[in-house]
Amino acid sequence: MGLEMEVMAAEAVPAAVPAAATARGVEIYPLSRYYFGAKDAAAVPRGLETAADRALRLKANFAAHGLRTSVHGVLLVELFDHPHVLLLQVRNSSFVLPGGRLRPGEEDVQGLKRKLSSKLSVVRDGQATDEDDWQIGECIGMWWRSEFEAIPFPYMPSNFRAPKECIKLFLIRLPMSRQFIVPRNMKLLAVPLSQIHGNTQVYGPIISGIPNLLSKFSFNVISD
Numbered sequence: 001m002g003l004e005m006e007v008m009a010a011e012a013v014p015a016a017v018p019a020a021a022t023a024r025g026v027e028i029y030p031l032s033r034y035y036f037g038a039k040d041a042a043a044v045p046r047g048l049e050t051a052a053d054r055a056l057r058l059k060a061n062f063a064a065h066g067l068r069t070s071v072h073g074v075l076l077v078e079l080f081d082h083p084h085v086l087l088l089q090v091r092n093s094s095f096v097l098p099g100g101r102l103r104p105g106e107e108d109v110q111g112l113k114r115k116l117s118s119k120l121s122v123v124r125d126g127q128a129t130d131e132d133d134w135q136i137g138e139c140i141g142m143w144w145r146s147e148f149e150a151i152p153f154p155y156m157p158s159n160f161r162a163p164k165e166c167i168k169l170f171l172i173r174l175p176m177s178r179q180f181i182v183p184r185n186m187k188l189l190a191v192p193l194s195q196i197h198g199n200t201q202v203y204g205p206i207i208s209g210i211p212n213l214l215s216k217f218s219f220n221v222i223s224d
Helices: 002-012 051-065 108-120 200-208 210-216
Strands: 024-028 034-039 068-079 082-090 099-101 136-145 165-172 178-183 186-192 217-221
Touching: 024 068, 051 068, 068 108, 068 186, 068 210, 068 217, 082 200, 099 108, 108 136, 108 165, 108 178, 136 200, 136 210, 165 210, 178 186, 200 210, 210 217
Parallel strands: 024 217, 034 178, 068 165
Antiparallel strands: 068 082, 068 099, 082 186, 136 165
16 A cells, blocks of 8 residues: 555656746846947837827727737846846836837838837938847737727737737847947836836836746846
């Protein structure tokens, strides 16, 4: 009986799962490896417009092109031995992820490269100098807006008949070093994951949910 119980107990213990199967690695580099410069001021991001203005704009866009798709990049750096997300801040108030709306018929990856370059790179003669240099990783989250003034959901509720907006977040694999050239009316800030986690009052539902989306990754800080 004792031997039988011992065998059953051994069989009940699940086999060890390799670390690589439980978490995917993401290499992040110290903030000190990156250079931050400024360029001419850009138009104020749409995230700062009034709810009424946004509703009118989304209605017009939906009537002309159907579902609106926005793509945004999650850029990670290391500071004080903790992962930080690079966020754009405008007028010392709202925080937004680099990115924006796709053009009609534009693919996600190409559109995100265009948007990242327009927000974070040198632009000459209307063309970004490094649009093809961005390494776009996997889509880590999708949010849906049911109505023009509704709060976005991280899933498609069953009562959604015709969603008005889809918001996609992509993990950006940053190189060891890079120049970030930001419009003068914006700031590019490194915000710790611990600060944005669950903080919807300051960062909104999408940004504050990023730490949960990143929980399946393991961070490998490259400091050499």
